[in-house]
Amino acid sequence: MAEYPEELHFTKDHEWIRVEGEVGTVGITGFASEQLGDVVHVQLPRVGEKFAAHDTFGEVESVKTFSELYTPVSGEIIEVNEQLADAPELVNTSPYGDGWMAKMKLSDASEIDKLLTSKEYEDFVESQKEE
Amino acid sequence: MSSTQLKKTALNETHRKYGGRMIDFGGWDMPVQYPAGTIEEHLAVRTAVGVFDVSHMGELEVRGPQALDMIQHVTTNDASKLGDGQIQYSGLTYPEGTFVDDILVHRFGPDHYFICVNASNTDKDFDWIRQHAGDYNAEVTNLSAHYSQIAIQGPKAIETLQPLVDLELNEIKYYWFRQGKIDGVPAIISRTGYTGEDGFEIYFTPSESDRIWDKIFESGKRHKILPCGLAARNTLRLEAKMTLYGNDIDNTTTVLEADLGWICKLAKGDFIGRDRLLEQKEKGLxxxxxxxxxxxxxxxxxxxxxxxxxxxxxxxxxxxxxxxxxxxxxxxxxxxxxxxxxxxxxxxxxxxxxxxxxxxxxxxxxxx
Missing domain, CATH: 2.40.30.110 (Aminomethyltransferase beta-barrel domains)
Incomplete structure (x- = not known):
C-alpha cells in the first residue's frame, strides 16, 4: 500500500521533498514508484546545477516505461544519491528513504508553502485512481 | 475509459486478490504486474515457474470436410503437415503478404481445427476468415467467450501441473496438445508458450477459472510459483525473439520481412498473399x-x-x-x-x- 509520510511536502508530479533548514531532499512518491514498476535506471543531475521549480532535473526508467523527474521547488543541487547507480531498485523498496534522488539548497523557502500536504497528496492520488 | 467499461476475464477478481496492478490493455482490464514486480516475475519463469492469465486471447474453430483447405487458403504455414494433436505457428495474411495476425493452428482431426489468435484481433480474424471461407465446405466459429486460457511457464511448469491433470505431461511433445482434465475439468492442454521456456497453455471453461488458478498456485508453492503480468510476458517473449502483433508485425510488414520465412511455405500451393511473398522472395527483401x-x-x-x-x-x-x-x-x-x-x-x-x-x-x- 502507498504511504504518505506526514512530514513531507508533495507535488502533483508525484515528487516529495523533505525540508531540513535550507536543504530539501527530493524523491518520487511510493505511488509513483508503484506505477512505474521495477526501476532499472535513474538519471540524476550534476552537483552545482541550478533549477527553477518544476524543471526537469532527471529521469527514472523502469522495465516498462520512463518518467521525467521534476523539481518541486527552485534551488541548487548539492548532492545526488550515488547509490542509485548500482541499486536503482531502492526507488521501489524505499521511495521515501534510501531511494531519495537529490538534495537541493532551496533558493526560496516560501515555495514550500505552495506544495501539497501529505493529506492533500493522498486525496489527489485517490482522485487519479477513480478516473 | 472507466474500468467498468473494460472487458474482464473470468479471473479478474482473482488478479485483484493476488495484488495485480490492473491496466487497460487494448480494452481489457488486465494485470500488468503483481507485487513481486516484473523482474522477479520474469526470473521466476526463467528459473522456476510463473503463471499468466491469457484468457483475453481469442479462440476460433474451423470444422467441416474442407476445414484443412480453408486453413491452407488463409494461412502461410503448411497445415497439411500437422498430425492429430499437433500445433503450428502460422501467419494469417493479406494479399500483400502482410499480417492480419499471427496465430497458433491446432489440429484435432482432419475436419476439425482450433486457432488461437491475438486478443485485439479476434473479431478481425474471425471476419477475415469467414469472408474468405465462401468456397469451402467448412464453418468458422468464434469460441472465445467459451474459454479461459492460463499459461504455466518455466522449467518447473511440468512438475507444477502434473499432479492436477489426468494424463502424462511428459508424453506431450513441444507444440503438441492433448485433451484431458485438470482437477476434473475438461481442458485442452498444449505444450506451448510465449516465453521461450518449456510450459503449457491450458484452455477450459471460464466458470472454473478461480478454482483452477488457486490449485495451480497450491501445487507450485514448493517451486516459489509467481503470478506474472503483461509486462513480464513482454520481456520474456522479447528475450526469446517472439514477435508481437501491433509492434513487430502488422498489416504493413510481410512475413518475410519479419524474418519468419520458416512459417512461409510457398511450395504448399496457393494461399492469400503467396504471389506477393513469392515475388518478394525472388526479388529480394x-x-x-x-x-x-x-x-x-x-x-x-x-x-x-x-x-x-x-x-x-x-x-x-x-x-x-x-x-x-x-x-x-x-x-x-x-x-x-x-x-x-x-x-x-x-x-x-x-x-x-x-x-x-x-x-x-x-x-x-x-x-x-
Missing part, C-alpha cells in the same frame, strides 16, 4: 526485422528512430531492458544492407543518441 543490443548505457524503447550515417533508416518496434540477460535489447526493421550481425547504428532515445549493434537472435535460448 529491402528490409528485415533484426535483433539489437544497446551498447551504450541506456534503454531503447518502442518507436525510437534509428540512424546510420546521419540518415534515419528505421524504427525500434520493441525495445526494453532484458531482465534475465541484463542487457538492453530490442527489435527493429533495418534496410537489408544494414542487417548483418555486428552492424552498428544509433538509436535516438528522447534526443540522446545511443550506440547499438545487430546481434544474433534469439537473444535467449533455453538449454534443453
Amino acid at each position: 529491402t528490409r528485415k526485422l533484426v535483433g539489437f543490443e544497446v551498447t551504450d548505457k541506456g534503454i531503447a524503447r518502442d518507436h525510437n528512430p534509428i540512424y546510420i550515417g546521419g540518415a534515419e533508416v528505421g524504427m525500434v518496434t520493441s525495445g526494453s531492458p532484458a531482465p534475465f540477460l541484463k542487457k538492453n535489447i530490442g527489435l527493429a526493421y533495418l534496410p537489408i544492407e544494414h542487417t548483418a550481425i555486428g552492424t552498428k547504428f544509433e538509436i535516438d532515445v528522447r534526443g540522446r543518441r545511443l550506440n547499438a549493434e545487430v546481434v544474433p537472435t534469439p537473444f535467449y535460448k533455453r538449454s534443453k
Whole structure:
C-alpha cells in the first residue's frame, strides 16, 4: 500500500521533498514508484546545477516505461544519491528513504508553502485512481 | 475509459486478490504486474515457474470436410503437415503478404481445427476468415467467450501441473496438445508458450477459472510459483525473439520481412498473399526485422528512430531492458544492407543518441 509520510511536502508530479533548514531532499512518491514498476535506471543531475521549480532535473526508467523527474521547488543541487547507480531498485523498496534522488539548497523557502500536504497528496492520488 | 467499461476475464477478481496492478490493455482490464514486480516475475519463469492469465486471447474453430483447405487458403504455414494433436505457428495474411495476425493452428482431426489468435484481433480474424471461407465446405466459429486460457511457464511448469491433470505431461511433445482434465475439468492442454521456456497453455471453461488458478498456485508453492503480468510476458517473449502483433508485425510488414520465412511455405500451393511473398522472395527483401543490443548505457524503447550515417533508416518496434540477460535489447526493421550481425547504428532515445549493434537472435535460448 502507498504511504504518505506526514512530514513531507508533495507535488502533483508525484515528487516529495523533505525540508531540513535550507536543504530539501527530493524523491518520487511510493505511488509513483508503484506505477512505474521495477526501476532499472535513474538519471540524476550534476552537483552545482541550478533549477527553477518544476524543471526537469532527471529521469527514472523502469522495465516498462520512463518518467521525467521534476523539481518541486527552485534551488541548487548539492548532492545526488550515488547509490542509485548500482541499486536503482531502492526507488521501489524505499521511495521515501534510501531511494531519495537529490538534495537541493532551496533558493526560496516560501515555495514550500505552495506544495501539497501529505493529506492533500493522498486525496489527489485517490482522485487519479477513480478516473 | 472507466474500468467498468473494460472487458474482464473470468479471473479478474482473482488478479485483484493476488495484488495485480490492473491496466487497460487494448480494452481489457488486465494485470500488468503483481507485487513481486516484473523482474522477479520474469526470473521466476526463467528459473522456476510463473503463471499468466491469457484468457483475453481469442479462440476460433474451423470444422467441416474442407476445414484443412480453408486453413491452407488463409494461412502461410503448411497445415497439411500437422498430425492429430499437433500445433503450428502460422501467419494469417493479406494479399500483400502482410499480417492480419499471427496465430497458433491446432489440429484435432482432419475436419476439425482450433486457432488461437491475438486478443485485439479476434473479431478481425474471425471476419477475415469467414469472408474468405465462401468456397469451402467448412464453418468458422468464434469460441472465445467459451474459454479461459492460463499459461504455466518455466522449467518447473511440468512438475507444477502434473499432479492436477489426468494424463502424462511428459508424453506431450513441444507444440503438441492433448485433451484431458485438470482437477476434473475438461481442458485442452498444449505444450506451448510465449516465453521461450518449456510450459503449457491450458484452455477450459471460464466458470472454473478461480478454482483452477488457486490449485495451480497450491501445487507450485514448493517451486516459489509467481503470478506474472503483461509486462513480464513482454520481456520474456522479447528475450526469446517472439514477435508481437501491433509492434513487430502488422498489416504493413510481410512475413518475410519479419524474418519468419520458416512459417512461409510457398511450395504448399496457393494461399492469400503467396504471389506477393513469392515475388518478394525472388526479388529480394529491402528490409528485415533484426535483433539489437544497446551498447551504450541506456534503454531503447518502442518507436525510437534509428540512424546510420546521419540518415534515419528505421524504427525500434520493441525495445526494453532484458531482465534475465541484463542487457538492453530490442527489435527493429533495418534496410537489408544494414542487417548483418555486428552492424552498428544509433538509436535516438528522447534526443540522446545511443550506440547499438545487430546481434544474433534469439537473444535467449533455453538449454534443453
